[in-house]
Amino acid sequence: MAVYTEVSDEDLKAFAAAYAIGEIVSYKGIAEGVENSNYMLQAASGTFILTLYERRVDPADLPFFLGLMEHLARAGVPSPIPLKGRDGQALRTLCGRPAAIISFLSGMWPRRITVDHCAALGTALAGLHRAGMSYALRRENTLSVAGWRDLYGRTGTAAETIEAGLGKMVAGELEALAKAWPAPGALPAGIIHADLFPDNVFFLDGKCSGLIDFYFACNDFLAYDIAICLNAWCFEPEGAFNITKAHRLISSYGAVRPLAPAEKSALPILARGAAMRFLLTRLYDSVNTPPGAMVKPKDPREYLKKLNFHRGVTDLSAYGLS
């Protein structure tokens, strides 16, 4: 839930005048997303999303993100399209923050995940990866192995507060991941979404109608994106891993972009890494979210459990692979 920046109607009118979208007749803060301020805009010409980029987004990365959305949308991925103003620019400033208007996508993100959602997700993710191949810009994944160590150093005593001995376990696991992580070039790489949680995927009439929130997108192993999705989509609310969901996700993905044997073999370590990445950001947020921030910090324990599941995987059949 997030609206960090309160935009006045005068400021919004002046901002919107740079675009050919007609008069703004309404705007309402959206209680979704935790990184940026988002407003739903009603203009004479239709509905749009206005995003003000808050401190977690590096302004230097915005041309990469906005360019990527446009590239993907042109390639047929159901991603939002950044609107260009009359000056040809998609990125400008509102209330002292970088801001952009993007197209509105119909559809609803699933609160209860079904195996069919996982299948549609796999197809959409592979489509995103294929379309990303021709994107010219690059962005390193700052939240991969090296970034995790740095992030862990900034979580203070959060791990120990959550569970005695957790700090030592995380430190050990970080070392193990650094040793076992695939070397650059070992696996197919390209543009990944890197944050494709259910609230970033819209469905309409059973079909995937929208992929949003590309503000963690970067270049990394494509299979790492699958690993992130395995964590975000295939665990049941009570914590059990649903092999059928994993199987449908991976096989639907593979029908669009077949997975190399090396990618399949790497899934357990990639899934451990993906679980570590979200465990660490949640640990970080648990100690760095000020009270009254109007964002409920997510529970790090959820990702600790997921990490432990993947640490116990000895065989790809755990993911529904033969």
Added chain:
Amino acid sequence: MAVYTEVSDEDLKAFAAAYAIGEIVSYKGIAEGVENSNYMLQAASGTFILTLYERRVDPADLPFFLGLMEHLARAGVPSPIPLKGRDGQALRTLCGRPAAIISFLSGMWPRRITVDHCAALGTALAGLHRAGMSYALRRENTLSVAGWRDLYGRTGTAAETIEAGLGKMVAGELEALAKAWPAPGALPAGIIHADLFPDNVFFLDGKCSGLIDFYFACNDFLAYDIAICLNAWCFEPEGAFNITKAHRLISSYGAVRPLAPAEKSALPILARGAAMRFLLTRLYDSVNTPPGAMVKPKDPREYLKKLNFHRGVTDLSAYGLS
């Protein structure tokens, strides 16, 4: 900022099927309002607001509120219209809560109040009061003099925590208000909005295009509603009372429904009472908002200052009246 109840798409579809609004293509939680959960709905037939009534609203009052909105809208007040389902009912249940779909109103609430906003507000408020005269249902104001005492009793040590001696001052002021408060029948009474803050009033092209959030509406002195608006609209952000704004508000109101001399004379005491009402609910919220409630409690001191301003008023010229 508030979405207390997370609605699943399946539940929403089943709920919306009772209405003739077509397929739901999107819904997003709105980061506005603090009492209920609000979603902006995009359906095949247009845009609507879905409200789930949370614990602060007494379900027994909902027929009064929904009936009032419909009554006012039919009388030309720019209020939302509750949609009726195919069964003729506007009120039903979603996720275990009373819920309704109301029409969407264009317009934006003003973040920076101008004298013209105050003038338009006065006209709209008088129109609301006139249209309310013919509404058949009644609802007592539970947040008037008697209710304040009760509320104060539930604020614990909040007043003392905020300022030493404030508890005693509030207790004394409550006694003074009880003594000086106009007797029933002493002033024109009828339906009042009772919470007409700037975020409940939409403007479009300089005109008032919407009055929303009728969930405090009740029967009381009409001039008490003006007093609430004087507090909510006529103080500058730094705390100074803007006589010009007050004058425009009251004179625009009077052009639609002329104020009786007794109403004008009662304004200082009504404004003290209105300031007390919001001081008390803010004190109450400051001790009763759990951490992580995703609602930032509003500062009680703001209304303490307003109360003190009105306590010092000796002459109606302080409100721009001669």
